[in-house]
Amino acid sequence: MISPKKGFSKLSKEEKIDWLVAHYTNNSSATKKVLKNYWNTDTELQKLHDEFIENTITNYYLPFGIAPNFLINNRLYAIPMAIEESSVVAAASKAAKFWLDRGGFKTTVLGTEKVGQVHFMYKGPEDELRLFFNSIKNKLLADVLPITKSMEKRGGGITSVELRAKTKDLNNYYQLHCTFETMDAMGANFINSCLEQFAKTLKDEAHNSSILFDKEIEVVMSILSNHVPNCLVKAEVSCPIEELNPGDSISPTEFAKKMVRAVDIAKVEPYRAVTHNKGIMNGVDAVVLATGNDFRAIEAGVHAYACKDGKYTSLTHAEIENGIFKFWIEIPLALGTVGGLTSLHPMVKVALEVLQKPSSKELMEIVAVAGLAQNFAALRSLITTGIQKGHMKMHLMNIINQLGATEEEKKTLVEYFKKNTVTHTAVHEAYKRFRNR
Helix, strand or coil, rough: CCCCCCCHHCCCCCHHHHHHHHCCCCCCCHHHHHHHCCCCCHHHHHHHCCCCCCCCCCHHHHHHEEEEEEECCEEEEEEEECCCCHHHHHHHHHHHHHHHHHEEEEEEECCCCCEEEEEECCCCHHHHHHHHHHHHHHHHHHHHHHHHHHHHHHHHEEEEEEEEEECCCCCCCEEEEEECCCCCECCHHHHHHHHHHHHHHHHHHCCCCCCCCCCCCEEEEEEECCCCCCCCEEEEEEHHHHHCCCCCCCCHHHHHHHHHHHHHHHHHHHHHHHHHHHHHHHHHHHHHCCCCCCCCHHHHHHHHHCCCCCCCCCCCEEEEEEEEEEEEEEEECCCCCCCHHCCHHHHHHHHHHHCCCCHHHHHHHHHHHHHCCCCHHHHHHHCCCHHHHHHHHHHHHHHHHHHCHHHHHHHHHHHHHHHCCCCHHHHHHHHHHHHCC
16 A cells, blocks of 8 residues: 655655656656657757746646648638647638638637636625625725735726625625626736635625624625627628638538538537537637637636526537528637746747737637637538548547557658558558558
């Protein structure tokens, strides 16, 4: 039985690895070799990575790819994507190329409002609490001035503070519901600092209040929300149906109708909608990760938005009107281009440079386009050739590498599967045949 390790965080990186492989692996030398192979030879760069998180023992690499030819609001972009899944970058690139000669992508930022809340309990009458809140509202805002001063100079700050009663959902539960504008920063630290000061002022003022009969306010927590339905961006593409030109297997008109039907199915069937939206997030997350933003927060906010009307549904929409095919997405994206990893991670700096140093609004537009492009490519495959044909072609090299093929064998197999269907079984059998010749 393995005993708990006290003081693990105080060990050196080498000592952490020694302890880990001694207690949790069967092949100490091989595991150590793998872990150390991923250390950066530049010691300063490695130290930077070590300090991003706690108890670091090595780096974990993801491929960093480029999807070129994205025409967004008449400006050409090459979009960086960090992702491990094959076919995602290829699909995005193919969709970008498809729409390049059809007017490209059009985007609009519909809002940039972010939300934070102070959650607290109060057992007294609600009318007394509201009277108290109104009496201290200016004090709440005055006490956060040292925190908001810098943000206000850039055009941001606190946009509203309101008291919300949630007692129908939970006895004695209230909240300060606050909205923020954080400009080019994602703003998590700014928002949380403001909220914690609100909580302190709330408690202090309640203790000295002549309005509240029950002076006890129990602050439970103060935290930003990743549900940002008003931090919203729209991206769309459109063209005359006859310009869709999907290929010989299906007419442009049939293609447009099947695209609309495919989206309609995702709107009414949650089992399909989840996979439909996962494909969108393949594109979204890859750009979010490449630009040093929090993809977990984005995922949570997006999926909450997908069920805002009481049922989980498609994030994209499609229609045919007056001979025009239109395909669009509205998606909440709280992103930043300053602060956090954007000023620390060298690859994030490169990604933002490649994107021509976008503002947070421009990054919202780029990320939304990546998600829309990914969904268009996936639906196009699903309603024509099927998803597996293209995906398995892209996955071929992964299967070959798993087999341990030589460079010569790789060339032979890639050439063979240019004309044959790729499946795991087919690749294994072909590999055996070529090796036994």
